[in-house]
Amino acid sequence: MSFIFKSVDTVDTISREDFKKNYLDPRKPLIIKNLSKDWPAREKWTLDYFKEIAGDLQVDLVDNSKADPSKAINAKLASMKFGDYLDLIKREPTELRIFFLNLFKHSPELLKDIKIPKELMGGFIESMPAMFFGGTKAITFLHYDIDLPHLFHTHFGGRKHIILFDNKWKKRLYCIPNTTYALEDYDVANPDFEKFPALKGVEGYEVFLEHGDTLFMPTGMWHWMRYIDGSFSLTLRAWDKSLSRKMASLCSLFMHGAVDSLLKMTFKAKYAHWREKLAVTIAEKAYRNGNPK
Secondary structure, three states, X not given: OOOEEEOOOEEOOOOHHHHHHHHHOOOOOEEEOOOOOOOOHHHHOOHHHHHXXXXXXXXXXXXXXXXXXXXXXXXOOEEEEHHHHXXXXXXXXXXXXXXXXXXXXXXXXXXXXXXXXXXXXXXXXXXXXXXXXXXXEOEEEEEOOOOOOEEEEEEEOOOEEEEEEOHHHOHHHOEOOOOOEEOOOOOOOOOOOOOOHHHOOOEEEEEEEOOOOEEXXXXXXXXXXXXXXXXXXXXXEEOOOOHHHHHHHHHHHHHHHHHHHHHHHHHHHHXXXXXXXXXXXXXXXXXXXXXXX
């Protein structure tokens, strides 16, 4: 037995009513092929264009390495000029990627190149459009977003491989206690099911995005990503309208952000190793008990 992958529904366009009924309310992922069809960004945004407008910007880089237990998750490995990085991912395979770059703060004119899809839902955090860049071989570890937003993830300039899991599988994915990410000791694309038996039978979705495709990921959805080509993505974030989900977001930010950081600073590697062992214990107990059902 291995992961059980389902396909993600794909549409060219969708009405607000259909989106709410079939994807937003049931918290189900969706690929929208033409959401960005009328965006100037779809044709305008290229690696060369970004180099021209922001090539001298200094950017922080991360890679596929397991997180250092003494540092914050996504702590920078190195930094370089944005233009040099863009040349690198065009020229050769690399694990280096840029995590959560607010390029709009540096170049606000870019906001004119996109359209917030308010026709589908409200609650967009318009001050926080984020961009992500990766070279061929770059991987984003398995996690869900700490503030629990809905995500509209539009890819540009190549292909991207994405694996998704509903949040109900949290324990079985070896979620590290007090965090929103999974144990990094298994390969999500090709896990060792004998070494990590709790992964057997976990249901998920597998997606391959191409240029211009938008993936809707509902609040709390786990995602793992691999850049097939040197390319980049834009993520638009939106709050769920329910008060309970807003409260859950605040709780997550406190417990998985402030509290976890305090414990890590206080107990360092000892704390990191303890919570990894606990993740294994919790996952295997859930597997033995058949959870979730």
